[in-house]
Amino acid sequence: xxxxxxxxxxxxxxxxxxxxxxxxxxxxxxxxxxxxxxxxxxxxxxxxxxxxxxxxxxxxxxxxxxxxxxxxxxxxxxxxxxxxxxxxxxxxxxxxxxxxxxxxxxxxxxxxxxxxxxxxxxxxxxxxxxxxxxxxxxxxxxxxxxxxxxxxxxxxxxxxxxxxxxxxxxxxxxxxxxxxxxxxxxxxxxxxxxxxxxxxxxxxxxxxxxxxxxxxxxxxxxxxxxxxxxxxxxxxxxxxxxxxxxxxxxxxxxxxxxxxxxxxxxxxxxxxxxxxxxxxxxxxxxxxxxxxxxxxxxxxxxxxxxxxxxxxxxxxxxxxxxxxxxxxxxxxxxxxxxxxxxxxxxxxxxxxxxxxxxxxxxxxxxxxxx
Numbered sequence: 052x053x054x055x056x057x058x059x060x061x062x063x064x065x066x067x068x069x070x071x072x073x074x075x076x077x078x079x080x081x082x083x084x085x086x087x088x089x090x091x092x093x094x095x096x097x098x099x100x101x102x103x104x105x106x107x108x109x110x111x112x113x114x115x116x117x118x119x120x121x122x123x124x125x126x127x128x129x130x131x132x133x134x135x136x137x138x139x140x141x142x143x144x145x146x147x148x149x150x151x152x153x154x155x156x157x158x159x160x161x162x163x164x165x166x167x168x169x170x171x172x173x174x175x176x177x178x179x180x181x182x183x184x185x186x187x188x189x190x191x192x193x194x195x196x197x198x199x200x201x202x203x204x205x206x207x208x209x210x211x212x213x214x215x216x217x218x219x220x221x222x223x224x225x226x227x228x229x230x231x232x233x234x235x236x237x238x239x240x241x242x243x244x245x246x247x248x249x250x251x252x253x254x255x256x257x258x259x260x261x262x263x264x265x266x267x268x269x270x271x272x273x274x275x276x277x278x279x280x281x282x283x284x285x286x287x288x289x290x291x292x293x294x295x296x297x298x299x300x301x302x303x304x305x306x307x308x309x310x311x312x313x314x315x316x317x318x319x320x321x322x323x324x325x326x327x328x329x330x331x332x333x334x335x336x337x338x339x340x341x342x343x344x345x346x347x348x349x350x351x352x353x354x355x356x357x358x359x360x361x362x363x364x365x366x367x368x369x370x371x372x373x374x375x376x377x378x379x380x381x382x383x384x385x386x387x388x389x390x391x392x393x394x395x396x397x398x399x400x401x402x403x404x405x406x407x408x409x410x411x412x413x414x415x416x417x418x419x420x421x
Contacts, residue, residue: 089128097123102372105398109360110374110381113325114340118185118318125172184317184404191298191312192264193403195252202396204245205238210356210393211320211400213313216287216303223356224322237286240279244268249276253295265295266310317404320397328360328381339377358390359383 100123108118176184189211197207212220218237221230244250251267268280284291290307298310315323326343334340362381367373371391373382383390 085128093126093128097126099372101398102394103374105401106360106372106381106383106394107374107376109321109324110328110376112318112321113328113330113343114334114377118321120176120181120184122174122176123171124174125170127170127172184401186316186318187404188300188314188316189400189404191300191314192252192254192262194312194314195264195266195298197403198241198245198250199252204241204250206396208234208238208241210323210396211315213315213319214302214311215313216289216311218286222323223326224319233286237283240283240286244276244279244283247273247276247279249273249280264298266298267295270294317401320400323356324358324360324393324397327356327358329362331362331379356393358393359387360390 104120108120111118194207194211198204208215209220213222214220215234215237218234219228219231220234222228241250249268249271251269253265253267255263255265257263268283271277271280281291283289287310288303288307289296289310293308296308296310298312300314301311302313303309303311326341328343330340330343335342360381360383361367362379364379366375366380367382367384369385370382371385371387372394373380375381383394385391
């Protein structure tokens with residue numbers, strides 16, 4: 052075998068080695084590369100569907116329809132790459148009786164399959180979960196911790212509280228009720244104290260799960276803070292000699308050391324927002340939809356629950372969230388920052404309103420590849 056034949060054999064062997072390296076590389080894991088992409092995309096998809104589901108149920112409440120929530124309980128993303136390949140090579144320039152021209156032959160075979168098989172598990176809110184998540188009032192402690200986290204006191208109270216020690220907030224569901232001026236003043240005073248570090252939240256451990264939540268007004272030499280705290284005590288009929296007051300769900304207890312906070316459930320908050328949905332006048336006169344809170348269907352409520360939910364026959368060109376119901380589109384405009392903030396806050400309340408242990412998600416068995 053001459054030098055040329057040796058060079059050809061070396062070249063063929065190099066080709067075979069390169070093909071084998073490609074197949075080995077194809078068998079590497081694809082999982083790590085998908086995490087950054089899929090985590091964001093699945094998160095965006097779940098968030099967008101959550102917004103649409105929330106808006107749809109608010110619209111349905113306005114139309115006297117029954118709200119239905121379907122949670123994404125589990126997401127399992129499965130990927131699989133399978134590849135097979137083979138390389139054959141033969142070369143000769145001699146036989147038993149003759150020496151002839153160099154002869155080389157080879158074959159190459161390859162096959163690959165890619166499988167993307169995501170599994171989504173949905174869990175409807177029914178029975179006990181429905182009661183806990185939608186019908187049970189938001190725990191007062193959760194609202195107080197929102198204040199501690201920096202959410203404006205006047206905003207939190209205006210959206211999620213019916214009354215404090217019998218002082219009533221505005222209500223637009225059912226028979227409309229204007230806010231007691233003292234409630235509006237109370238919310239403003241608590242906001243001022245919040246900005247000046249004039250209120251604190253404290254948890255006092257009790258027996259079992261019976262912890263007590265205290266709203267504390269620290270002693271201060273600041274005349275403005277002291278005057279605001281004194282006015283709060285007067286509105287809520289609290290003992291001005293005390294600094295810490297027990298906060299619990301319910302109406303006024305008659306004790307000057309307690310604050311009864313009558314909080315709203317998520318169903319009540321949805322009803323409040325439902326009154327702001329713009330609906331055709333014919334839907335109201337025909338009895339398909341309730342009257343709502345605003346004369347002329349301008350779509351706005353007063354107080355902190357200020358949100359505009361528009362409607363039309365065609366899909367909006369730019370919307371923060373949009374849904375279709377009864378052959379009409381309902382949406383919140385992308386440029387309406389006030390409505391977007393209110394809607395986002397309501398979704399936050401959904402997240403903290405679950406007051407009980409959630410039911411176990413269905414068991415999902417994922418087959419392992421051999």
